[in-house]
Amino acid sequence: MANILDIARKAGVSVGTVSNVLNHSATVKESLRKRVLEAVDAVGYQPSQLARGLRRVKTNMIGMIIPDITNPFFPAVVRGAEDIAFSRGYRLILCNTDNDHAKEIFHLNELRAYLPAGLIVIPSNFSDLTEQAESYRKMGSAIVCVDRLPKHWKGDAVTADNEGGAYAATRSLLSLGHRRIATITGPLHLTNAAERLAGFRRAMRAENVVVAPEYVQEATFERYAGYSKTMLLLRMIPRPTAIFAGNDLIAFGVLQAIREAGLRCPEDISLIGFDDMEPAAMLNPELSSVSQPGYQLGTTAASILIDRVDGDLSPAKQIVLQTAVQLRHSVVPVQEEEEAVTRRKKERAAR
Amino acid sequence: MANILDIARKAGVSVGTVSNVLNHSATVKESLRKRVLEAVDAVGYQPSQLARGLRRVKTNMIGMIIPDITNPFFPAVVRGAEDIAFSRGYRLILCNTDNDHAKEIFHLNELRAYLPAGLIVIPSNFSDLTEQAESYRKMGSAIVCVDRLPKHWKGDAVTADNEGGAYAATRSLLSLGHRRIATITGPLHLTNAAERLAGFRRAMRAENVVVAPEYVQEATFERYAGYSKTMLLLRMIPRPTAIFAGNDLIAFGVLQAIREAGLRCPEDISLIGFDDMEPAAMLNPELSSVSQPGYQLGTTAASILIDRVDGDLSPAKQIVLQTAVQLRHSVVPVQEEEEAVTRRKKERAAR
């Protein structure tokens, strides 16, 4: 592969001039500039990113650390990040952590050896990244957190409005008359899971509905966890009339459990998920869900990161993107039951 | 960040010795070795991958070029590749091409500047990568193709048995009495789409069923394409009794179209997809599909690639992984119709 010296010789100039032309770092006489450019694409020369990175003590690589690309919510985030990164001349190094904090730390450490311009991280369970972030900051690289926040995180972050989305979802169940609403949450040490639960509770409180403790089931963000927690919920007396699932994978498990228990959704139990993954609308029944802008999460994070690289020194940004409830067939008004009928009668009598 | 000279001084040896210890490149006296190792983790030293890459003229990065991480089939492949790569000390640089050949070529060119150990490519439309592969080979990097093959590709490749899977899927429809079977294919310049069609045709031929040309609809591998092609098919007279979809996204669109047309799956039309994505089994009805081992595609490709890096000079490997038909509720025996009834009577009479 040709190097800068070859180009210099070919163009009859010095390497400094070639470098100046390539990096627009100084004005070069037009005639020389042209000769250099000609030489460059005659040979198809491209500067070595390794040498450049070594010299500049910084590369144009961005480490992207996520729990698992196989989880259907993350590809959109990654794609968003890659699109922005690519358009601004950066490339993404992808690392999966499986929500394993040790693996996360390991990647964080290893990536340092590449002098990345920065890191986009979807933190794993139990993460505390303050130390790592400090170490990266010292070497001039930024870190932006996405989707969830590590403990004590004070740096740049882009998240979705989990609390608001959960609140709105729960409100729509309440407004259809549901009172016995259960929720199956993700792991509550994850900020997004905890926020969704908080939104759920706030909505219930707003309607003065007391949430039975056993109606709040903590699970993992996986289909099977949703399935088994639902099996528990279905055995409870009284049985919930609606379930708010911490994400769509959980909701898939809920549906499966309802079906296997010989019940029907939505007739017996209404259901809302979170994430609004593509297949949600294809399910039977079509799954209601809270949509969140995965792609924008990625683009926003990458933009912030690269702005930092470019010298943005403004205070830490904590951006929250909007979510939206998508009501579909999995939600119907609560079915009349003795209890409800009795209450209604009382209410009428009271007027 | 500490460098090798710091370590050398700290351990009271020369940089050469440190390098030898770190790379097992020469036997070092145990006492020195120990001192070096101590110094290394006292400072938390890690060798600069940039300097190393510059010197060795090869890095431990692997470029992974895929059409779109957002397409639900690819994450598993990427994950498989990342797992193997990571376990063998390599990292993945992810690039999306959107099936745009120009973008593919662009990535191929750009990545060269990082001196990657090799490339794993899921080729985009119309690809001919022979030239690029040659150029990479010259600089000592390997390329492995996955899932689809570029034109004239003679190098390492890992694909799924598309032809066999399609054949088996079609056979199962045929064995249930279906004869008017339509297929909606992916873009036929993609080898996997073409192979699936070939399997379909072979199965039909084996049963002496003539395939009406209008029953073969070429589309893209997207839901909407499946939707609109199905709308066409449903208007045909006679209408097909079964559809074999080129992939699950297409099948999702087929389902949607069937529903919107006021028909039912499987009562009116049986359906089989391809890929067996996670949500397939959650649909209404549960979607039958041909499963292919996405994760293994990735692991196999990465293994082959790294073996090449490690000096494997054996002839090009073209590995084909097995697929399997998963029959679910979306497929039922063909429903009795006048035509069929008539034919049966004839057959009975003939005995």
Place this chain on the structure above:
DNA sequence: TTGTAGGCGTTATCAG
């Protein structure tokens, strides 16, 4: 405006 030279951190070669 242009050219020269030093050094980024590592590995490989070659004496000792």
Place this chain on the structure above:
DNA sequence: CTGATAACGCCTACAA
């Protein structure tokens, strides 16, 4: 078995 030293390719002072 160990140490010194010359590249790898680039960028950037600094000098002209």
